[in-house]
Amino acid sequence: MDHGIVGLPSSLLWIFLLLFGFCLPTHAQQPGVAQVVEPGLQEPTPWHTFFNDKTHVYNFNVSWILKEPGAPDGSDISEDVFKEHGIKPVIGINGKWPLPVIEVTVGDRIVINLLNQLEDQSTSLHFHGIYLRNETHMDGPVHVSQCPIPPGARFTYNFTVTQPGIYWYHSHVHGQYPDGLRGPLIVHDPENPFQDKYNETQLLTVSDWYRQPMPELIDKFISKTNPSGAEPVPDLGLFNDDISALIKVKPSTTYRFDVINMGAFANVYLWFEGHNMTVIMIDGVYTQLVETSMIYVTPGQRYSFLITTKAGAKANFPFVASMDLNLFDKPSDSFYPNISGWLIYDDTKELPLAVDLSTFNPMDDFLSLAPLDDQPLLGDPDQVVQLDVMMDNLGDGANYAFFNNITYVPPKVPTLYTVMSSKDLATNPVVYGSHTHTIVLKKDDIVEIVLNNLDPGIHPFHLHGHNFQVVWRSEPDAGPFQDSNTTSSSFAPVPMRRDTVVVHPNGNLVLRFKADNPGVWLFHCHIEWHVQSGLVATFVEAPLEIQESLTIPADHLAVCKDLEIPTEGNAAGHTDDFLNLDGENAPPNRLPDGYTGPGIVALVFSCLTGLLGMITIAWYGFAEGANDGEAKNVRIEGQQDGPGDIELTDIRTDSTLVDEERVNELCRGGNQIKATGGGM
Numbered sequence: 001m002d003h004g005i006v007g008l009p010s011s012l013l014w015i016f017l018l019l020f021g022f023c024l025p026t027h028a029q030q031p032g033v034a035q036v037v038e039p040g041l042q043e044p045t046p047w048h049t050f051f052n053d054k055t056h057v058y059n060f061n062v063s064w065i066l067k068e069p070g071a072p073d074g075s076d077i078s079e080d081v082f083k084e085h086g087i088k089p090v091i092g093i094n095g096k097w098p099l100p101v102i103e104v105t106v107g108d109r110i111v112i113n114l115l116n117q118l119e120d121q122s123t124s125l126h127f128h129g130i131y132l133r134n135e136t137h138m139d140g141p142v143h144v145s146q147c148p149i150p151p152g153a154r155f156t157y158n159f160t161v162t163q164p165g166i167y168w169y170h171s172h173v174h175g176q177y178p179d180g181l182r183g184p185l186i187v188h189d190p191e192n193p194f195q196d197k198y199n200e201t202q203l204l205t206v207s208d209w210y211r212q213p214m215p216e217l218i219d220k221f222i223s224k225t226n227p228s229g230a231e232p233v234p235d236l237g238l239f240n241d242d243i244s245a246l247i248k249v250k251p252s253t254t255y256r257f258d259v260i261n262m263g264a265f266a267n268v269y270l271w272f273e274g275h276n277m278t279v280i281m282i283d284g285v286y287t288q289l290v291e292t293s294m295i296y297v298t299p300g301q302r303y304s305f306l307i308t309t310k311a312g313a314k315a316n317f318p319f320v321a322s323m324d325l326n327l328f329d330k331p332s333d334s335f336y337p338n339i340s341g342w343l344i345y346d347d348t349k350e351l352p353l354a355v356d357l358s359t360f361n362p363m364d365d366f367l368s369l370a371p372l373d374d375q376p377l378l379g380d381p382d383q384v385v386q387l388d389v390m391m392d393n394l395g396d397g398a399n400y401a402f403f404n405n406i407t408y409v410p411p412k413v414p415t416l417y418t419v420m421s422s423k424d425l426a427t428n429p430v431v432y433g434s435h436t437h438t439i440v441l442k443k444d445d446i447v448e449i450v451l452n453n454l455d456p457g458i459h460p461f462h463l464h465g466h467n468f469q470v471v472w473r474s475e476p477d478a479g480p481f482q483d484s485n486t487t488s489s490s491f492a493p494v495p496m497r498r499d500t501v502v503v504h505p506n507g508n509l510v511l512r513f514k515a516d517n518p519g520v521w522l523f524h525c526h527i528e529w530h531v532q533s534g535l536v537a538t539f540v541e542a543p544l545e546i547q548e549s550l551t552i553p554a555d556h557l558a559v560c561k562d563l564e565i566p567t568e569g570n571a572a573g574h575t576d577d578f579l580n581l582d583g584e585n586a587p588p589n590r591l592p593d594g595y596t597g598p599g600i601v602a603l604v605f606s607c608l609t610g611l612l613g614m615i616t617i618a619w620y621g622f623a624e625g626a627n628d629g630e631a632k633n634v635r636i637e638g639q640q641d642g643p644g645d646i647e648l649t650d651i652r653t654d655s656t657l658v659d660e661e662r663v664n665e666l667c668r669g670g671n672q673i674k675a676t677g678g679g680m
Contacts, residue, residue: 055109058102060125062181063117065092069209069236070243088213090180091118091171098241099183101203106164106189112157114149121215122148122563125157126172127185128300129284129499131465134549135159136416136519137556139464141172141680143410144538145520147560147567148173156555164189165284166258166302168205172680175214175532178264182207186258187284193372194280198256198306202247206259206297206321206339208234208266218532224397230329231529234266237323237339245319245341246351254308256280259297264528267298267458267502268321269360272343275317277305282365283498285467286372292363297321298460300500300526313345318354327458366473369496377493378469378512381448385439387523387537388480389503390454395589400533401525407534408524409435409585410680411571414560416520419543420552421568422578426543431578433571435586436538441515443542449523451509452480459530462500463513465521465541469495472510473503481508500526518542518549522680531680534587 067090090097104110116123126140138159139145149155170182184203210217210232217232239245249255257277261268271294279290281304295303323337331337342351363369387403394400400407411418411433419426432438441447449468453459471491478484491510503509524536552567560567569575572584 054107055111056102056104057111058100058113060093060112060114061095061117062091062093062114062123063095064089064119065095065097065180067092067097069238069241087211088179091123091176092180093183097180099181101183102169102185104161104185104187106161106187108187109160110157114155114157116149116151116153116155119151121176122150122173123171123176123181124149124155124173125169125181126464127157127159127167127169128462129165129167129302129467130159130161130185131163131517132159132519133162133517134519136465136517136521136546137550137552139519139521141464141522142174143414143680144522145414145416146556147414147563147565149559150562153559153562154555155559156553158553161187163187163284164192165281166260166304167284168260168262168302170262174680175218175264175528177262178208178210178528179214182262184258184260184262193286194256194306197280198254200253201256201258203240204245204247204257204259204341205238205240205262206268206270207238207241207261207263208323209236209238210264211235218529221529222398222400222533227393227397227399228329229391229399229401229533231265231327231527233328233331233335234264234323237263237266237268237321237337239321239339239341244339246344247341248344248347249309251309251313251345252311254306257303257305257307259295259303259305261297261299261301263299265299265327266323267296267327267460268323268339269357269362270295270297270303270319270321272307272319273317273354274310275307275319275343277307279303279305279363279369282369282496283467283500285497287496288370288372290363290368292368294360294362296324296360296362296365296502298458298500298502298526299528300460300462301498309343309345314349316345316349316351317343318352319343320354322357322360324458365496365498365501366470366492370492370494371497374494375469375497377471377491377495378446378514380446380488381512382445383441384448384450386450386452386482388452388454389459389525389535391533393591394587395591398588400587401530401535403437403535403537406435406437407587408437408536408538408680409433409534409587411436412573412583412585413566413569413571415538415540415571416546417552417560417567418570419520419540419546420550421575422543422570423547424544425578426540426547428579429540430581431570432538432540433584434581435584436571437536438538438540440543441539441541443515443518443545445515447513447515447539449509449511450481451503451511452482453503453505453507453509454480456505458502458505459535460500460502460526461509461523462526463511463521463523463539465517465519465539466513467497467499468501468511468513469497470501470509471495471512472508473501474507474509476504477506478504478508479506481510484508515539515541518545520546524680536680 068087093099124140124142132138137145138157142148164187167185168182169185170177221232276291276293279287281287283302297303319341321339325337340354390402391399415432418431422431425431427440429438429440518541521539522536523539524531557567566573570578572581574580
């Protein structure tokens, strides 16, 4: 019998869906007050209060929760059941999961008092898509704009929101957010240009979900046992952190849907059967109205669109987010890519199955969309940054991700704190280390990023602190931009703007933005596995202006002290000589020329075969005594004569060349401390 929730037959699952499915998040036009129960407390305490009309204060106690997606609120699942079925706990806030929706209005201030009660993990919060003008220290990536928040510590995020739109908040430490620490952040706009075009709003989050905890999956992913770098395939997908979604609708009504992909890996094709979507906003940027039947949404991206329901509908209609199978190396035979939901016109009617599609034809966001404000193409760039994406193996045998042959490793001093303590040397990228891939930008320069994807996979790239113009995007397999003979005359005259964009396999992108927001901002792939494997660069924007305008709060420095992380010095922690990088954190050494993924696989299996051969020799020797004084030739696998070349060598059993230590050395090959992308 199939079980959707542990211990519940599928028939009972449908009853739960019908009872609880309508209770999906919607967001009103003005923020309100909610109540939750903090861990260990018997009475409800407010997690959201107003200090005044423009300041929202949130008290977030972050802790582990025994809750599985699809289980209704208030359901008790014992720790023994979780362990028995191998289900991970989730990271909740104030004893609840899914997490609360943060709702504010443009110009409001958000204050989050965070207490880390995870006991075994540090944490942080990043506010995806929020510019944080002059408040870069509130951005959240650990080792970049702050130290990790250790168990038992408190930390306050305090910033003003200056832009409308649909955003989300999530942990930015060691791949943590796919274990549950992510939620929507809605910024209402009193001057919304489309306010009169819809009647109601509906929030719809989509995400993939893993049943194993992220630390376990990361250890397996960045490992010599996974030399090809195959990313873990999700176990299932979720709508609004549930296994399905039932959305009650009224006939002849226009709904604004706000969609956020909060996943770790899966891009999705999203469509509503029998209904078209009219896109009005992407990643917080209002767009010209464009009608489409399908969109493609990557982790980190957000879409707002209008759907007008049918006048005389007598049936319910499915909607589907289908995970892009091209991303997955090794999905299981039982893996089902579709996440299903229904628009409920009549709750007495059946829920029809969605039509299975063999091909997908989503709207092209580059060719089809333009900003509502008609902002033209920014002028010629003052600084061009070329980033070449590739994957490769390092000396520990694991697979890593690289920009320009640099895989990100976190510095010993958070990059922002190096800015604050390096005085005039803050404009010298050397002080930020060899492995943070830091590019220093001048205030108000026009910056052009030329991104060449030298990898056969799709990558969604996200920039902190800004959105950007997507001025060019090639088709798949177009190769590097510089080989395409494309000139600026081919660039879009009114490019779409967003903060997360897809580059096609073996294709290229050209992005432009104005460096008008002093801060330390990451540019990274938003596939969480690739963040962990190092596909990250750092923009240090107007560092001298940061020094003049910023003061690091005492509680931010206190968590560094708790973890004995220095808050002054260069990337290596030196304060006497900022150009001395001796002792900086570094990735494993490079493999010798000739080592490839398949070669490493061959080496591993050859090592195993060699050990088996040694056991066989020992057994044979004992079985035959001392070989009766006769020398015999045997074939030993595992002797290595050249890099990447494993050969069989004839060795006599009475030869001193049968060297067990040599075989073990080959198997250990480059067994160093591995880098995990900086634990961001």
